[in-house]
Amino acid sequence: MFALVTSVFSYALMQTMVVPAVGLLQRELDTTPGWASWIISGFLLSSAVLTPLLGRMGDLYGKRRVLLAVLITYLAGMAGAVAAQDIGQLIAARVVQGAALALVPLSMAILRETMPRERMTFAFGLISGIVGAGAGAGLVVGGLLADYLSWRWLFGLGALLALVSLLLVARSVPASAHTARGGLDLPGAVLLGAGLVALLLALTQGRGWTAVALGVAALALFVVLLLVERRRVHGTSGFTLMTMDPSRIRRFGEEVAPAVRELVAKERAPDRRPASRSDAAPIRRPPPGGGAQIT
Numbered sequence: 001m002f003a004l005v006t007s008v009f010s011y012a013l014m015q016t017m018v019v020p021a022v023g024l025l026q027r028e029l030d031t032t033p034g035w036a037s038w039i040i041s042g043f044l045l046s047s048a049v050l051t052p053l054l055g056r057m058g059d060l061y062g063k064r065r066v067l068l069a070v071l072i073t074y075l076a077g078m079a080g081a082v083a084a085q086d087i088g089q090l091i092a093a094r095v096v097q098g099a100a101l102a103l104v105p106l107s108m109a110i111l112r113e114t115m116p117r118e119r120m121t122f123a124f125g126l127i128s129g130i131v132g133a134g135a136g137a138g139l140v141v142g143g144l145l146a147d148y149l150s151w152r153w154l155f156g157l158g159a160l161l162a163l164v165s166l167l168l169v170a171r172s173v174p175a176s177a178h179t180a181r182g183g184l185d186l187p188g189a190v191l192l193g194a195g196l197v198a199l200l201l202a203l204t205q206g207r208g209w210t211a212v213a214l215g216v217a218a219l220a221l222f223v224v225l226l227l228v229e230r231r232r233v234h235g236t237s238g239f240t241l242m243t244m245d246p247s248r249i250r251r252f253g254e255e256v257a258p259a260v261r262e263l264v265a266k267e268r269a270p271d272r273r274p275a276s277r278s279d280a281a282p283i284r285r286p287p288p289g290g291g292a293q294i295t
Contacts, residue, residue, distance in 0.1 A: 025039060064175050077093050198215075
């Protein structure tokens with residue numbers, strides 16, 4: 001479990017660690033504010049597109065195998081960012097790093113397969129807490145590294161965490177016991193990615209009619225995406241980006257619900273602790289001289 005927590009923390013830290021350094025990166029790489037914003041937008045965009053595909057690949061080919069592949073990709077993206085010489089190279093490296101968001105659902109899926117049911121609530125809560133804590137810590141750590149060292153140290157630290165996570169996962173995470181059947185929704189992923197790129201370009205780089213044209217293109221791509229996904233849902237039983245197998249949702253609920261009910265029952269149970277001496281009824285003592293006198 002420590003290996004999975006470390007992997008999730010490495011992603012959570014990097015999702016915000018670059019934010020305080022955007023202005024510095026803009027000056028150091030001699031670029032515009034619009035292109036500098038793509039350092040963050042490119043990361044989020046690739047995360048949104050790649051995460052459902054990588055999660056599905058974990059079901060098909062084994063979660064441990066895909067988790068290792070994601071960590072290797074993440075490490076390569078960090079190394080590329082450290083060596084980047086211009087804004088284009090850095091944005092490309094950040095797009096590669098966006099695959100790391102899949103570490104969160106893959107880690108949760110592995111925990112669901114390997115953890116005892118009574119500890120599942122704690123494990124899921126810990127992973128969720130690590131995501132929030134890492135995002136908060138990233139803002140502080142990123143500002144300190146950018147102010148006192150160099151922006152390249154941001155990605156150097158990320159590369160170190162990715163390498164440690166890779167070694168821990170390779171050593172301690174077991175292989176998946178079973179895999180699913182089916183395929184990948186590559187048309188949906190391509191349409192979703194193209195639509196998001198067009199929309200972000202319209203919002204950040206477009207001016208006048210260029211922005212309008214990019215907005216219309218994004219809308220058209222999203223409409224085509226909806227039509228393609230609807231046709232796949234009604235025509236085949238294959239995996240799509242907008243659907244999830246109901247049996248998987250039901251199985252997840254059957255595994256998590258008992259732990260949640262047990263936690264709620266403990267919270268609602270009356271306090272059965274033995275009363276302390278301070279909680280006991282006070283002892284009444286007779287007033288002075290009020291007792292029987294011996295003559």
